[in-house]
Every structure is written in C-alpha cells, then in structure tokens.
Amino acid sequence: MIEVKSFAGLRRFAPDKLQKLxxxxxxxxxxxxxxxxxxxxxxxxxxxxxxxxxAVLEGTVTVSVGGETRELRAGEIVLCPAGSQHGLVNRSGxxxxxxxxxxxxx
Amino acid sequence: MIEVKSFAGLRRFAPDKLQKLxxxxxxxxxxxxxxxxxxxxxxxxxxxxxxxxxAVLEGTVTVSVGGETRELRAGEIVLCPAGSQHGLVNRSGxxxxxxxxxxxxx
Numbered sequence: 001m002i003e004v005k006s007f008a009g010l011r012r013f014a015p016d017k018l019q020k021l022x023x024x025x026x027x028x029x030x031x032x033x034x035x036x037x038x039x040x041x042x043x044x045x046x047x048x049x050x051x052x053x054x055a056v057l058e059g060t061v062t063v064s065v066g067g068e069t070r071e072l073r074a075g076e077i078v079l080c081p082a083g084s085q086h087g088l089v090n091r092s093g094x095x096x097x098x099x100x101x102x103x104x105x106x
Numbered sequence: 107m108i109e110v111k112s113f114a115g116l117r118r119f120a121p122d123k124l125q126k127l128x129x130x131x132x133x134x135x136x137x138x139x140x141x142x143x144x145x146x147x148x149x150x151x152x153x154x155x156x157x158x159x160x161a162v163l164e165g166t167v168t169v170s171v172g173g174e175t176r177e178l179r180a181g182e183i184v185l186c187p188a189g190s191q192h193g194l195v196n197r198s199g200x201x202x203x204x205x206x207x208x209x210x211x212x
Contacts, residue, residue: 002174007161008181024185026157029135029209031183051132055113055205068108075114077137079130099161103135103209 007057007099013037020100029103036061036090036097044087052080052102054088059096063088113163113205119143126206135209142167142196142203150193158186158208160194165202169194 005023010033012019019035034042036059044064054063055077062071066084080086090096111129116139118125125141140148142165150170160169161183168177172190186192196202 002169002171002176002184004176004178004182004184006181007183023183024159026185026187028157028188029207031159031207051134053130053137053207063108065108070108070110072110075112076110077113077129078108078110079132081132082134099205101135101137101159101207103207 007033011035011097013095018042025105028105029101030105032100033057034098034100035095036088037095038090038093041089042087044085046083046085047102047106049082050102050104050106051082052086052100054078054080054086055099055101057097057099059090059094060092061088061096061098062091113139117141117203119201124148131211134211135207136211138206139163140194140204140206141201142194143201144196144199147195148193150191152189152191153208153212155188156208156210156212157188158192158206160184160186160192161205161207163203163205165196165200166198167194167202167204168197 018040021033124146127139
C-alpha cells in the first residue's frame with residue numbers, strides 16, 4: 001500500500017520542548033520532522049554507528065557538528081557523520097522545522 | 107569539517123534524461139536531488155535490501171510503488187520499501203525536483 005505523507009504540512013509545536021514527528025521508519029532508517037519554538041534545542045549527542053541529516057524546511061537554526069557551529073536557513077542541509085557530536089538550537093525569533101533522516105536506525 | 111549544502115538551490119536539468127545530483131553519500135546512505143524536465147522518468151526498478159524516500163521539492167510527479175500510482179505535489183513524501191518496484195515520471199508541464207534518500211546504500 002503506497003503511503004503518501006506531507007512533510008510540508010506536518011507540524012506540531014509545544015512550549016516545553018522540540019517536537020519530533022515521525023514520517024517513516026523502516027528496519028534501515030527513520031525520517032522525522034522536528035519542530036522548534038524559539039529557544040528550543042536538541043542537545044549535542046552522538047550516535048556511534050549512524051549518520052544523520054538535518055534539512056531545514058522553515059526558519060533558521062544553529063547547528064553544531066563535531067565542534068563547529070553554523071547557521072542554517074530554510075533550504076540548507078548538513079551531514080552529521082556517525083560518531084560526531086551534533087545538536088541544534090533555534091536562536092531565531094521564529095519557529096523552525098527540519099526534515100531529519102538517520103540511518104541505520106539506532 | 108561541517109559541510110552545509112543547499113537542497114533548495116541544487117538544480118541541473120538536461121534535455122536527454124533526469125539528472126541525479128548527489129548531496130551526501132556515506133557508508134550507510136545516499137541523499138540526492140533528482141531534477142526532471144516534463145516527460146522525464148525514472149523507470150520502475152527495485153532494490154532488494156534498501157528503502158528509498160521520494161520527497162517532492164518542486165513541481166508534481168507521478169510515483170508508482172508496488173503497482174500503485176499516485177500524483178505527488180511539492181511538500182509530499184513517499185516510502186518505496188525494500189524490494190518494491192518503484193519509479194516516477196513527470197507528466198506535468200513544468201520542471202520537478204525531488205530530494206531522494208536511500209539506505210542502506212545499494
């Protein structure tokens with residue numbers, strides 16, 4: 001059964017923390033939408049054997065990978081290689097949303 | 107070294123066939139942008155052990171997965187499970203672009 005979802009329309013924001021909304025999960029990967037209010041973050045962490053992509057769908061986020069920090073705008077994507085410390089924070093005044101892909105699934 | 111790329115800005119169209127532009131490739135997955143002129147297609151095929159996602163960034167494409175066909179617009183995403191026959195065609199009159207993830211890398 002073919003299952004079409006909307007990554008543009010899937011949003012849920014909450015005042016306490018960033019929201020992770022799953023789109024697809026298989027034996028091999030997951031694909032989520034992350035929704036961040038201003039000030040919300042995903043603290044730096046690492047996955048020993050899994051690579052992750054952060055693709056910014058709307059807003060602006062500050063991403064750290066392996067000790068380096070960059071500001072990403074909508075339309076930009078970054079690789080967080082397996083083993084690297086990575087995290088993100090919404091330092092802007094507006095909501096942000098990202099498409100997040102990780103494989104293999106941890 | 108953090109490497110930021112633009113999935114919104116990466117486009118290359120060619121008259122002879124769809125263009126596959128790589129964004130990231132790791133031991134575990136690849137992430138490409140596919141660019142299709144009207145009439146161009148990726149013929150149906152299957153990957154025994156790898157799942158794929160088609161996420162439409164612009165335009166409209168007709169996607170087939172496991173014998174079912176759906177029209178996807180910008181902002182929509184579909185899973186092509188491992189082993190399923192899948193393909194796509196741009197039957198619209200405008201260019202189309204997709205973000206494509208596959209894991210494990212075949």
